[in-house]
Amino acid sequence: MPDTGLSDEQEALRRAVAEFARDVVAPVAARHDEERSFPYEVVAGMAAMGLFGLPFPQEYGGMGGDLFSLCLAIEELARVDSSVAITLEAGCSLGAMPIYRFGSEEQRQRWLPMLCAGEALGAFGLTEPEAGSDAGGTRTTAVLVNGEWVVNGSKAFITNSGTDITRLVTVTARTGGSVGVGGRDREISTIVIPVPSPGLTVEPAYSKVGWHASDTHPLSLSDVRVPAENLLGERSRGYANFLAILAEGRIAISALAVGLAQGCVDESITYAKARSAFGRPIAANQAISFKIAEMEARTHVARTAYYDAAARALTGRPFAKEAAIAKLVSSTAAVDNARDATQIHGGYGFMNEYPVARHWRDSKILEIGEGTSEIQKMLIARHLGL
Incomplete structure (x- = not known):
């Protein structure tokens, strides 16, 4: 993986979550998807790692991290399973964050410790x-x-x-x-x-x-x-507070979309190298390699967009427009990459035993949830004075 520009602590977090995703999430993702069952054992594992408390202060049982730390974790989880990633994203951004941002001290003390511990959602x-x-x-x-x-x-x-x-x-x-x-x-x-x-x-x-x-x-x-x-x-103030929560949430959803997009790249590279047609790996065909190159480029641009939006949010600069851009670009990249990955896999891409089929089904909601693509365009246009 290319140089991320992350601090040692951030890179350690990313690697730990990537390992968890590979060793714990991936082996059961297909089963839970097929059974439509909530992955309690995976959630318990995330809780043990402290992921539900990532962006919250230690005084409330959190890990003392920030929005960007949460995004890094969400991205790595979404590379293998969007259901698990959205469970974490919604648990933090929508479940606990309103309590932290707008709750009284009594409300924080009552709810945040159990939410940060992952004992409750x-x-x-x-x-x-x-x-x-x-x-x-x-x-x-x-x-x-x-x-x-x-x-x-x-x-x-x-x-x-x-x-x-x-x-x-x-x-x-x-x-x-x-x-x-x-x-x-x-x-x-x-x-x-x-x-x-x-x-x-x-x-x-x-x-x-x-x-x-x-x-x-x-x-x-x-x-x-x-x-x-x-x-x-x-x-x-409920509507105004909701808008503030949603702006941050769009950055986290962008991270999820980037994770799915990257997962499609990962699966396509593996398949293209292993699958042979007409006497050689299909990766040797420019029609395939160029498509994967385009997928990687989309993912890189989308990741850069959410990194920028997160940096602005964490340094107190205006970030609503950048969050909308990140959400728009990353959700589009996820849908496009999922479509292309399915095409690269051919008939196998239409079979649920391959992860790209799940990525394909999981991608569309990213253009709808937490603000449709049309809403993002409207927000961007407003910030441009249009």
Whole structure:
């Protein structure tokens, strides 16, 4: 692998996660994908390594790392299994990070130690059946009654929401009675709901195209009651806080996409050297070698983009545009590489026994989740004054 420019500590982390991915994740990835089962034993291994606590301070049970450290781990995991990578990404970026960024000290002390230890998973309930990209159109409501929030509504496509170790879901809800044009609320807040809670129903898991070993459910909330102090951050700041969380999350998703793209390169090189046609390895054909070269170039550009966005975030510089660029470029690279890797494998690429088939199925969601490609283009355009 080329010089990464990483510090010794970062390179040690990357190598450790790469070894874990190769020795622990890869051997069971196909089975969990086929069975659509959550890989509890793999999650336990990640927890033992401290991966769920990577970007959090040691005072809350974290590893004292940062966003970039988390991204390095996510990338290496995604090279072999995107389901495992998204479990870590969502657990940190969406489950624990809102608590750390916006929670009270009491909320941090209550939730972060178990989340950082990987003993529990948190979920973030933003998307709704009719409020995806238009998150401001949230219809879930929360009314304060006698010192309790009474929450009603539904959420869709919520990652890590139905595992045996899920312990909380933070939901966005309308906490004011004033609704603006097109049903867009003028007051959206975030509220932490422990799991289980009376009235919170985790609906059956989705039948998905990919990410089969990732836990994803719709949620129904019917008169769910939680204490008033379960409000996360300031009332009415839920939408703004969500946007801040999502900007960082886009960098982490970019790392995941880069990992998948690199995994496609890895598998294609191995296959092209081993597979012979017309008396020689297919790697000797420029049609194949040039395609792999293009795949590597896409991956390199996408990695550079997320490295840049992460560096900006960590040094306090504006990074929203760069995060959108990284998300757009890396998700496109992942989809393109997965398509090309499948083509290089020929008929075998269409067989689920080969990892590229799983990469192909797992790649498409990267152009949709945590902001569609169209949303990324809109954000970039806005930053350009268009």
